[in-house]
Amino acid sequence: MDLIDEAGEGNTPEFSVSELSGAVKRTIEGGFGHVRVRGEVGRVSRPRSGHVYLDLKDDKAVIAGIIWKGVAARLPNPPEEGMEVVATGRLTTFPGQSKYQIVIEDMVPAGAGALMAMLEKRKAKLAAEGLFDAGRKRPLPYLPEIIGVVTSPSGAVIRDILHRLRDRFPRKVLIWPVAVQGANCAAEVARAIDGFNQMTPGGALPRPDLLIVARGGGSVEDLWGFNEEVVARAAAASEIPLISAVGHETDTTLIDFVSDKRAPTPTAAAELAVPVRMELAAQARDMGLRATRAMALRLEHRGQRLRDLGRALPRPETLLDGPRQRLDTLTDRLPAGLSRAVGLQRLKLSETAGALRPGLLRRMLESERKRLEDRAARLTPQAIMREVRQGRERLDRLSARMSEVQGARLADLNRRAEALGRLNETLGYRATLKRGYAVVRGDGQVVTTTAQARAAQALEIEFADGRLALEGDGAAAQTKSPRAKTKPKPPEQGSLF
Template identity: 50%
Template sequence: MSNTDSAPSNAPEITVSELSANLKRTVEDAFGYVRVRGEISGYRGPHSSGHAYFCLKDENARLDAVVWKSNFSRLKFKPEEGMEVVATGKITTFAGKSSYQIVIESLAPAGVGALMALLEERRKKLAAEGLFDASRKRPIPFLPEVVGVVTSPTGAVIRDILHRLSDRFPRRVLVWPVRVQGDTSAAEVAAGIRGFNALPKDGPIPRPDVLIVARGGGSLEDLWSFNEEIVVRAAAESAIPLISAVGHETDTTLIDHAADRRAPTPTASAEMAVPVRTELLANVGTCGARLIGGLGRFVQGRRTELRSAARALATPEALLAGPRQKLDALSSRLGPALVAHERTKRIAFSNVAARLQKGVLTARLDRCGERVETLADRKNRALRTNTRTWHRRFDVSANRLVPNLPKRNIADARKHYAVPADRLKPALPQRLIGDAQRRLDNAFGLLRAYSYQGVLDRGFALVLDQSNQPIRSAGAVAPGDALTLKFKDGEVAATAGNDAAPQPAPPRAKPAAQKPEPRLASKQDDLFD
């Protein structure tokens, strides 16, 4: 060591405390009471001790300020963040931080600060565009699978959020690291919001179900990035529900208005994002117990009602007594009713059979044939009479003609008259005869339908006794009675109760061949001969 370095100095040695005290006396002597105009920044309200700490700033500098508890209660104007004020007090130093500050004794407003004026103008502009409308806000998912967080990865905010999520309901968390203060902060935050929204739903990186934009507390200048228009527009355009958790409860930024939910603190944003798992489990257990209890009470109530209804019901024997008695009464009436009905039908059948005898029908057919012949004769006589009448009229008309009328005209008139006569002569008889023939065919078909001959044609046989009368019941036949079985093409003799082969009946004279039904010949008289 040289002698120069070890030589004693003429300056006296003083301690740090002495130097701080000397500086304090110098500053306080040089600046007694001063009035300072500036904008309040970093105001968080009174401290727990009752003192208030904040800053006064302008475009180039800032000054720490303090209001002691004894003076704060006497202030007529309470400080507010961003307000421009005129503070009256004295300048002093704070030895613990080697800084100087103003101790404010009175405070008066001087107008809204520049930053606050800019912030208010921007808020009105974005609100006019509808970015803050309540209709744009969406509900937060009840239980998201993935939570996206846009914040600084190194701050205490992300640790608070992760810790709170793990306590309430552990979920998968994706962090988009950004700067939350500085010149590039606003662009990075906007890029993080848009980046999460650009993720595909089924991509390798899952798309978050809810976003949290978070930052700790700070002054208005520190939080200014979240008032930038690019950040507010990105939050408003986000398709994923977004929670704003910027600053503390007293801090308000423009992203809070554009977000779907605003959290007073980053920790509160985690509480909004997910429910409490233990509470859900307890709620599910409680609901399950209530459901089981309700089902039990419901079943018990229905069982009680069923038993009451069962006691009020009548026994099966009582219910069936009336119908059983009615059935017995109807059963006793059924036999006589069937006998009476059969008797009535037999009488009706006998009456109809008496009217359908062969002789009756044959006589009716003869009468119809005679009537047809009579009508045919009347028709022929009428035609001849009408023809003679028209001949006479024609002759009279011809005699009344002028004697010198050409014979050609008379011949033409006779030809003109002959044409309708020739058409009338064959048509009228044929039509009348055809109508009569159809009526006769219908009557003959009705006769065959009701005659027993039609039944024999279908393969049945008629049983006759010795007097050649039909037998209608088996009780009218005694063993050994001689019977005659009449078929379609002949008769066969038989004996009742005789096992021997039936003897052929003596040949009976075949019935006379039935005359063919008279059909009227279409006689056409030459009416003009």
């Protein structure tokens, strides 16, 4: 039992909140300076600062964790919710929230089972987005001019691909060197695929017609870069047909599902890319021979058909006998036909000439002459002058009406101007002065208060009959009446317009 002093307090030492928090912090950090924790990743938060905040949990407890920005950028497998991991770090406290947490310095999946579970989760996500659909896969070009290869430049894979292409059908090959395993693998492969797609077709460095992403076999961890989501999305977004050849025949990665064609090995990818040149040449020769034989056989058949048809035709002499006889008959009938035609035309001419008698022509001429005289009578100078007089009278009447309307308008405008002048005189301030008011000005400005009047050097009072100036000694000076001003010259007739 603690001893109680006269003031009623025990001998237990007294801490401030900060001191107690610091003592707890030192105790925890001293006892757990370096720990490895296995658990399932719970809530994951990635604020804009770049740090990662997460929870590590099992079926009984939860520990808050934090991964600083620099460490998070180096992790080969970023933490995802539901992933089982082994985290290495140190325990510390956060006094601001009275909690302890682990500052994670390294994090790896807890075995191949965790990696496969994460892979299945990614596969389901990409499949739901339709990246694995067969309808979006493009056919490979039959004989590409340029082939782009994304792989390591120092491995056996590129040598196998080049050797196989040289044996089958030599093509131009562009190699984009990348890391095929490790932390930089996914980012470099995705940049390579996008880089090939950014090239200009037919440029100084032309864009390939076909891409091959290749790597040799390895463990799940070695091939994990090709299971990253960034690589799968880059392959799916590629406009160039892509063949994936990652690992051996039994190895499967996410890029195999989104690529346009999967090859079991890099060598098989080269075989899928180009046909065998010797086989093409043999096939071309065989097709040429077949075409030649087919053409010769067709010509033979057509010649035999032509000969058969020729035997069925009559002799040329027989074909000319009938037309020659008809020509002779028509020649004999021609003189009689000409004589008959001339007689018919002579009869027709006689009938037409009988209808053209002189009396008929004379009546037609008389009728035309009368019609011309009637038209000429209507075109005499008297008729034209009559129409001119009528037009001038109509113009005079219209001018008189316009003069009357213009005069009435001018008179109305003058009356309105006089009314506005009287209204201006009535509403002006001089009319107000005539009713007993006055305007006081100080130093040239209108004065409305006694303070302004006292501050003025000189005052002037305007009455209806003139102005009175008040100088410093109080003497008054009579000024010229505004009435004495020269009256304005009345406006001349028509000045209102």
